[in-house]
Amino acid sequence: MKIKQRQQINIIVLVVSILVIGSVFVGASLRLKRALEASDVADAILGASFERLMLRTDLHRSGSERSKIQLLAKHKQIGLLLQRALKEFPDAEDQKTIRELISLQDSIGHLSKTLRIAQEQQRQAASVDPFKQEVQDRLLIQLNTRIYETIQLDNKLQRSGARLLTSSLLLAGGGILLVLIVVSAVTIANSVWVTRSFGKRITMLRDGAVTIGGGDLAHQIPTEGDDEFSEVAVAFNEMGARLGILYRDLTRQIEERKKTELALRQAHDELEQRVADRTAELREKDRLLLVQSRQAAMGEMIGNIAHQWRQPLNSLGITIQQLLLCYDFGNFDRAFLERNVNTSMDLIQHMSATIDDFRNYFKADKERTEFKLSDAVAKTLSLVGESFRHQGIGVEVREQGDPVVSGFANEYAQVLLNILNNARDAFGERQTREPKITISIRAEGSRSVVTISDNAGGISEEIIDKIFDPYFSTKGPQYGTGVGLFMAKGIIENNMGGTLTARNSGDGAEFRIEV
Amino acid sequence: MIRTKWSPLAWGKGGVTRLFQALLLLAACSASAACNLHPSEQKTVEPVTLAIATLPDTALCQIALSRGYFAAEGLDVTPHLHRYGKPALEDVLQRKADIATVAETPIIHSIMNGDRISVIATIATSKRSNAVVARRDRGIPTFEQLRGKTIAATLGTTSEFFLHSYLIAHGIPVAAVRIVNLDAESIPDALARGDVDAASTLSPYTTIAAQALGTGSVTFEDPDVFRANFTMVATPEFVRAHPGMVTKVLKALLRAEDFARNRPAEAQRIVADFTGQQGEFLRDYWNQAHLAVTLDQALLLSLEDESEWLLRKGGAREKAVPNYLDYLYLDGLKSVKPAAVTIIN
Numbered sequence: 064m065k066i067k068q069r070q071q072i073n074i075i076v077l078v079v080s081i082l083v084i085g086s087v088f089v090g091a092s093l094r095l096k097r098a099l100e101a102s103d104v105a106d107a108i109l110g111a112s113f114e115r116l117m118l119r120t121d122l123h124r125s126g127s128e129r130s131k132i133q134l135l136a137k138h139k140q141i142g143l144l145l146q147r148a149l150k151e152f153p154d155a156e157d158q159k160t161i162r163e164l165i166s167l168q169d170s171i172g173h174l175s176k177t178l179r180i181a182q183e184q185q186r187q188a189a190s191v192d193p194f195k196q197e198v199q200d201r202l203l204i205q206l207n208t209r210i211y212e213t214i215q216l217d218n219k220l221q222r223s224g225a226r227l228l229t230s231s232l233l234l235a236g237g238g239i240l241l242v243l244i245v246v247s248a249v250t251i252a253n254s255v256w257v258t259r260s261f262g263k264r265i266t267m268l269r270d271g272a273v274t275i276g277g278g279d280l281a282h283q284i285p286t287e288g289d290d291e292f293s294e295v296a297v298a299f300n301e302m303g304a305r306l307g308i309l310y311r312d313l314t315r316q317i318e319e320r321k322k323t324e325l326a327l328r329q330a331h332d333e334l335e336q337r338v339a340d341r342t343a344e345l346r347e348k349d350r351l352l353l354v355q356s357r358q359a360a361m362g363e364m365i366g367n368i369a370h371q372w373r374q375p376l377n378s379l380g381i382t383i384q385q386l387l388l389c390y391d392f393g394n395f396d397r398a399f400l401e402r403n404v405n406t407s408m409d410l411i412q413h414m415s416a417t418i419d420d421f422r423n424y425f426k427a428d429k430e431r432t433e434f435k436l437s438d439a440v441a442k443t444l445s446l447v448g449e450s451f452r453h454q455g456i457g458v459e460v461r462e463q464g465d466p467v468v469s470g471f472a473n474e475y476a477q478v479l480l481n482i483l484n485n486a487r488d489a490f491g492e493r494q495t496r497e498p499k500i501t502i503s504i505r506a507e508g509s510r511s512v513v514t515i516s517d518n519a520g521g522i523s524e525e526i527i528d529k530i531f532d533p534y535f536s537t538k539g540p541q542y543g544t545g546v547g548l549f550m551a552k553g554i555i556e557n558n559m560g561g562t563l564t565a566r567n568s569g570d571g572a573e574f575r576i577e578v
Numbered sequence: 579m580i581r582t583k584w585s586p587l588a589w590g591k592g593g594v595t596r597l598f599q600a601l602l603l604l605a606a607c608s609a610s611a612a613c614n615l616h617p618s619e620q621k622t623v624e625p626v627t628l629a630i631a632t633l634p635d636t637a638l639c640q641i642a643l644s645r646g647y648f649a650a651e652g653l654d655v656t657p658h659l660h661r662y663g664k665p666a667l668e669d670v671l672q673r674k675a676d677i678a679t680v681a682e683t684p685i686i687h688s689i690m691n692g693d694r695i696s697v698i699a700t701i702a703t704s705k706r707s708n709a710v711v712a713r714r715d716r717g718i719p720t721f722e723q724l725r726g727k728t729i730a731a732t733l734g735t736t737s738e739f740f741l742h743s744y745l746i747a748h749g750i751p752v753a754a755v756r757i758v759n760l761d762a763e764s765i766p767d768a769l770a771r772g773d774v775d776a777a778s779t780l781s782p783y784t785t786i787a788a789q790a791l792g793t794g795s796v797t798f799e800d801p802d803v804f805r806a807n808f809t810m811v812a813t814p815e816f817v818r819a820h821p822g823m824v825t826k827v828l829k830a831l832l833r834a835e836d837f838a839r840n841r842p843a844e845a846q847r848i849v850a851d852f853t854g855q856q857g858e859f860l861r862d863y864w865n866q867a868h869l870a871v872t873l874d875q876a877l878l879l880s881l882e883d884e885s886e887w888l889l890r891k892g893g894a895r896e897k898a899v900p901n902y903l904d905y906l907y908l909d910g911l912k913s914v915k916p917a918a919v920t921i922i923n
Contacts, residue, residue, distance in 0.1 A: 156839065159865075163868070166705075166801065170801060170802040173802055174802050177747070194746075194751050197746055197890065198746050198747065198749065200886070201743055201746045201747050201803070202747060204879060204883040204886075205743075205747070205802055205803055205804075205805075207879060208805060208876050208879050208880065208883075209802070211874075211875050211876050211879065212805075212874075212876050215874060215875070215876070215920060
């Protein structure tokens with residue numbers, strides 16, 4: 064049975080209960096009204112019977128017409144009351160009592176009339192007739208008996224009326240109480256039944272939901288009955304079945320994804336391995352390039368030292384040769400020897416200082432310091448000046464002001480050296496006539512700018528965007544590593560917060576260092 | 579257990595057949611009573627002898643016997659069956675029975691002649707039990723013609739008192755008729771034979787006599803002149819010695835009263851088996867009689883009225899109407915149904 068139907072039944076039970084209580088109340092009220100009327104009639108009959116007795120005594124005493132009329136009226140009233148009582152008392156026993164009262168009423172009327180006639184005759188007679196007296200006595204005793212019986216039956220009828228009244232009240236109260244008890248019992252039974260039924264069904268649903276929620280999607284909740292719970296159970300079962308299908312699909316998809324993920328991971332691992340390998344390979348290449356670069360730098364340095372040492376070595380050779388010539392010519396004396404020794408020692412010290420300059424130049428800066436750009440340019444040119452002069456490369460330095468920057472002086476000088484060497488190499492490759500490098504030093508606002516321009520013909524537009532890329536070189540493997548400008552850009556932009564750019568200007572390239 | 583005793587004085591012609599019927603009935607009553615007894619009740623059984631008139635007026639006694647109500651009260655009843663109450667009373671006076679069913683007229687005759695009797699209860703009242711049945715062929719179409727006629731009656735019973743009351747109430751001196759004493763069971767035949775012109779008797783002999791004459795009969799009855807009170811009586815010695823037994827008898831009679839009121843058809847069948855009266859007669863009796871266990875003021879008035887009548891008529895040893903309160907045992911009925919006792923004392 065559906066919950067809605069149960070609710071409808073409850074409403075029907077309630078309505079029926081109200082109707083029954085109403086009916087009982089109306090019925091009891093009607094019965095009570097009738098009982099009250101019956102009781103009133105019984106009381107009236109009893110009261111009238113006593114009044115009649117009083118009037119009969121009055122008539123016997125006075126013999127007046129008034130008392131006679133009143134007695135007859137009272138007798139008639141009792142007769143009417145008895146007729147009314149026949150309608151008010153439906154019980155068979157009461158009906159019998161009333162019929163007996165009516166019979167007694169007739170007897171009393173008859174006996175009274177006969178007795179009255181006998182008494183009249185007695186009064187009119189000249190002497191007392193014993194027989195007539197006996198007749199009167201006989202009638203009188205019978206009349207008394209009937210009156211007594213009447214009062215007894217009146218009493219009985221009155222008690223019956225009281226019982227009827229009491230029973231009506233009890234029936235009204237009892238009827239309503241009974242209906243209330245029945246309704247309460249039905250309500251309690253219904254509540255217990257509903258609670259047990261609902262509790263059982265809810266427990267089944269809950270257990271089923273817990274089981275399904277626990278993963279047993281094939282679990283079937285019992286679908287007994289035809290109420291909403293069974294519909295919910297069916298819905299749960301269908302939901303479980305659908306969830307089972309979805310679960311299997313999801314499981315399959317997850318398996319596929321796991322496989323894909325595994326494949327991806329393997330691919331990733333392979334890629335990472337390849338990247339690592341490639342990175343290691345590149346690092347090895349970098350290391351080799353670095354080594355090559357260092358070796359090239361060392362070559363450069365040795366070449367420069369060689370150029371720096373060439374003149375002092377020639378001078379030292381001449382000085383040493385002058386010793387022998389002077390000895391041969393006899394001009395060799397202590398003063399001459401002392402002068403030559405001093406000259407030789409100066410040359411040797413110059414050469415030693417040259418080595419210190421190169422060693423300090425390539426020594427890595429450990430701390431940021433403030434230095435003048437003109438000093439950095441001069442220092443660089445001191446290293447390559449002899450070499451450039453030997454190669455006929457003219458160097459012009461233009462200074463506007465004396466800007467100072469904060470950074471790593473040696474690294475800055477290495478950048479200048481790299482750019483100058485590239486210019487020198489370009490001059491060599493392009494056989495530039497009257498090669499010339501112009502170094503301009505100036506301040507632009509808060510920035511310090513150094514530009515190095517040459518007249519080697521400039522950088523091809525096709526490669527100008529790539530010249531700072533690592534390993535990019537136009538010199539061929541035996542001359543360039545392709546890391547010079549890359550490292551120079553890194554020094555200026557990463558270590559010193561500046562910029563290093565290149566462009567073609569005039570008849571050559573121009574590098575701009577802005578810090 | 580119920581034993582029955584045949585009283586040859588009470589039964590006349592046709593008594594053998596009636597006796598056989600009564601024996602069968604009492605055997606059935608014995609079985610019924612035995613079945614109604616519980617083991618514990620069987621241990622306290624008291625023997626009691628009831629002298630019962632087989633008249634409708636003793637219906638409650640007959641029902642109590644038949645339904646086993648006496649046995650249920652622990653009474654082992656021995657019934658003495660009689661045709662009417664006067665011989666039943668004689669059983670008590672002769673100590674042949676403990677309790678008798680009898681109308682008030684034999685009672686006042688006995689008391690006014692020196693017997694000590696205690697009235698335990700009234701068990702029936704009726705205003706139509708007595709009548710005068712006359713032969714039309716004797717020139718008696720109305721009661722006026724009863725003057726000078728020979729009228730049979732059972733002297734010392736209600737039939738005699740009714741005849742006197744009827745005649746006097748209708749202005750006929752008793753001396754104007756000739757009264758012949760006959761047993762009640764003899765009256766119908768005597769009237770049929772024409773031995774008498776009319777007869778004053780009681781039910782069911784009024785009906786039997788009228789039926790015997792057929793259309794030749796005329797019945798005079800007057801409910802305004804007489805109320806018959808059928809009572810249960812015992813000797814004062816018995817009542818004093820056995821008040822508990824009297825109470826049990828009254829309880830059984832009250833149960834019979836309920837049965838008679840609530841199941842009249844079954845009750846009438848029981849009475850029919852006892853009295854030999856059938857159908858319409860008993861239904862009519864049930865309507866006009868009052869079958870109830872009472873002790874009411876009307877009984878007292880009747881006893882005094884009839885006593886005065888007896889004094890006037892003569893035939894009483896006593897010279898004055900006694901105080902009948904001394905002859906009524908009220909405590910028994912008061913103890914079981916106080917509302918039934920309406921005698922003022």
